[in-house]
Amino acid sequence: MRKILITGGFGKIAKHFVLSFNNKYDITVADIKTDNNTFTDNVRIEKVDLMNFSACLTLCKGMDTVIHLAGVVDPVSESDNILEINIKTTQNIFKAAVISNCKRLIFASSAQTIESYPTDIQVHKNMLLKPKNIYGVSKCFGEALAAYYANNKAISAISLRIGAYEFPKDFTEMNARDLSAFLHPDDFNQLLIGCIETEGLKHEVLNAISNNRYKRLDISEAIEKVGYNPKADAFELFKLLKN
Numbered sequence: 001m002r003k004i005l006i007t008g009g010f011g012k013i014a015k016h017f018v019l020s021f022n023n024k025y026d027i028t029v030a031d032i033k034t035d036n037n038t039f040t041d042n043v044r045i046e047k048v049d050l051m052n053f054s055a056c057l058t059l060c061k062g063m064d065t066v067i068h069l070a071g072v073v074d075p076v077s078e079s080d081n082i083l084e085i086n087i088k089t090t091q092n093i094f095k096a097a098v099i100s101n102c103k104r105l106i107f108a109s110s111a112q113t114i115e116s117y118p119t120d121i122q123v124h125k126n127m128l129l130k131p132k133n134i135y136g137v138s139k140c141f142g143e144a145l146a147a148y149y150a151n152n153k154a155i156s157a158i159s160l161r162i163g164a165y166e167f168p169k170d171f172t173e174m175n176a177r178d179l180s181a182f183l184h185p186d187d188f189n190q191l192l193i194g195c196i197e198t199e200g201l202k203h204e205v206l207n208a209i210s211n212n213r214y215k216r217l218d219i220s221e222a223i224e225k226v227g228y229n230p231k232a233d234a235f236e237l238f239k240l241l242k243n
Contacts (some may be wrong), residue, residue, distance in 0.1 A: 003062060005065070029043060034046075060096040071089060089123040122215055122216065182232070
């Protein structure tokens, strides 16, 4: 079984993936807080602070794939902690993965890397980065780091610009922009599988939203490169289409 390390393993994105695929992969989840464990016994749990490089090195040893989901998610406050934590932990886990000869890194970037574009523009990966907040800036750093390691070291790296990841049961209210960037958890799971399994990739930046009628981000490369096949359409799912 392919050995996979998932940082931020107790977050909602990681939990949904692990609960769905813990029998398909040999999974280790790592997080600074490991309360409220809902994982099965075949999932290894590591309580760790990714600010500690030695701990990251230990985590990555023997892993085939590292999915880096950990970090501060805060597009509002502009706190200094966002850059300090997100940049340091991303550098630590990337460097440790390279030293440990991991085959692939999958980095959880964000649609916040391009959020300064007008909302009526569809963004594709070759457009310049335009973050609208410090959180987006921290994700721009992660994308650059992934490019550096993929192009200069013996590792494959994929950055996923995650949109508005939301479980339909938790839906309260979304504006038009959020609907256009909606990402159903099951669609993202399918995208992650494609990123894990697809051979021959060196460096990619892929947009991660569902098959919404109006799309904030262009997903054509994700479809082409890793066989992404999203099913959900936010405008239909939340009954907001007008005929």
